[in-house]
Amino acid sequence: MTTSRRHLLQLGSAAGLLAAARPAPAAAGGGALLAPRLRPGDTLGLVSPANATFEREPLKIATESLQALGFKVKPGPNVAARRGPFAGTDAQRAADVNAMFADDSVAGIIAMTGGSGCNRIVDKLDYELIRRRPKFFGGFSDLTCLVNALHRQTGLVAFHSPVAVSEWNDYSVQSFKAIVMNAEAAVLRNPVVRPADDLVVREERISTMRAGKAQGRLVGGNLTVLASLAGTPYFPDCRGAILFLEDINEYIYRIDRCLSTLRLTGALSQLAGVVLGRFTKCEPGEGYGALTLDEVFDDYFLPLNVPVYRGAAIGHIKRKLTVPVGAMAEMDADAGVIRLLAPAVG
Numbered sequence: 001m002t003t004s005r006r007h008l009l010q011l012g013s014a015a016g017l018l019a020a021a022r023p024a025p026a027a028a029g030g031g032a033l034l035a036p037r038l039r040p041g042d043t044l045g046l047v048s049p050a051n052a053t054f055e056r057e058p059l060k061i062a063t064e065s066l067q068a069l070g071f072k073v074k075p076g077p078n079v080a081a082r083r084g085p086f087a088g089t090d091a092q093r094a095a096d097v098n099a100m101f102a103d104d105s106v107a108g109i110i111a112m113t114g115g116s117g118c119n120r121i122v123d124k125l126d127y128e129l130i131r132r133r134p135k136f137f138g139g140f141s142d143l144t145c146l147v148n149a150l151h152r153q154t155g156l157v158a159f160h161s162p163v164a165v166s167e168w169n170d171y172s173v174q175s176f177k178a179i180v181m182n183a184e185a186a187v188l189r190n191p192v193v194r195p196a197d198d199l200v201v202r203e204e205r206i207s208t209m210r211a212g213k214a215q216g217r218l219v220g221g222n223l224t225v226l227a228s229l230a231g232t233p234y235f236p237d238c239r240g241a242i243l244f245l246e247d248i249n250e251y252i253y254r255i256d257r258c259l260s261t262l263r264l265t266g267a268l269s270q271l272a273g274v275v276l277g278r279f280t281k282c283e284p285g286e287g288y289g290a291l292t293l294d295e296v297f298d299d300y301f302l303p304l305n306v307p308v309y310r311g312a313a314i315g316h317i318k319r320k321l322t323v324p325v326g327a328m329a330e331m332d333a334d335a336g337v338i339r340l341l342a343p344a345v346g
Contacts, residue, residue: 032217032326033155035108035134037183037345040070042107045100046164047076048087050142051115053165056080062112062164069173076100079112086117093117094124097146101130108136108180111143111163118145118225122234127153136180136345139163141248141316144221149234151219151326157344160221160244160314161322171319179322183343188321188329190313190336204319205311206336209297212307214273215330215341218323220244227258230265238267242331242338244323246277246315251285252293259300268300273307273331275338277314307333 038044044066053059059080063073076096081088088096100109122145131154138161139147147158159180162172171191178186190204219236220226223245229235247255262268276297284290291299301308309331313321324344331338 034346043072045106045109048112050117052082094121111139114141144225157326188338209308216242216272244275248280248316276310309333
């Protein structure tokens with residue numbers, strides 16, 4: 001999805017030659033599996049594992065955006081399908097994802113949009129196939145479900161990245177290219193915004209909640225989607241991990257409830273560090289009163305005694321970082337940056 005968690009095969013005759021021309025998948029440290037980097041001219045499979053796209057124009061714009069990035073685009077058979085709010089039936093949406101991993105002419109896979117519905121198909125993916133044929137897989141918001149499940153089930157480093165229908169501004173494009181195409185051990189930092197006529201910077205600010213540095217494997221994404229995976233085989237392994245979180249359009253009491261779920265599972269106590277992205281339009285609900293987000297975050301994260309910072313360019317915002325789930329990184333809560341310790345693609 002692009003604005004809210006609630007809104008969101010043909011094998012070519014030269015498939016064998018394309019497969020042979022691509023580099024073999026690489027294993028990362030700690031057992032993670034790296035997909036080959038994407039290159040200009042590669043074909044991206046466009047799938048809709050979550051919400052339907054209700055008009056033709058967004059699909060056209062998404063395709064043009066991916067082409068402008070230098071890719072050929074292969075839409076899944078059901079990318080424009082609809083069943084209720086979803087892009088087709090559960091079986092159709094899962095089949096599109098599986099088919100793209102099986103298709104040797106497809107170098108990587110990106111979601112059209114988010115919304116909801118990924119939880120309905122997470123147990124229908126062919127993880128053995130995916131492990132044998134690792135490829136770039138990207139998306140955010142409801143795609144938090146599949147991105148984390150892919151890493152947990154196969155070891156594949158997957159990507160909390162813009163979806164195809166996202167705004168591909170220069171900041172988002174440069175982050176995506178550095179990590180996914182150039183295979184850089186990049187530093188993930190917020191854009192620099194200089195005030196035009198003010199004494200202080202008011203945008204893209206980082207707030208250090210607990211100072212320090214920590215190393216670990218990156219896991220996380222949309223908080224409410226992540227919490228919905230708790231207790232399943234698709235929830236990330238948080239032992240020694242750096243957890244990054246974001247959300248949109250949730251009352252603060254619901255944010256509190258989701259963090260309570262993560263605490264009760266024991267996930268929070270296992271973390272090496274926490275990076276909080278943007279919690280867009282997460283406001284008090286109706287009633288006698290509410291905690292602030294400051295208070296909720298203090299309650300859950302300060303007792304962990306690990307580095308924590310807030311305000312990272314991760315979430316339902318125009319300019320967003322691409323974050324590799326499963327990659328080893330170092331976070332610096334004082335500087336407000338994440339440093340990849342090695343490239344996230346091969």
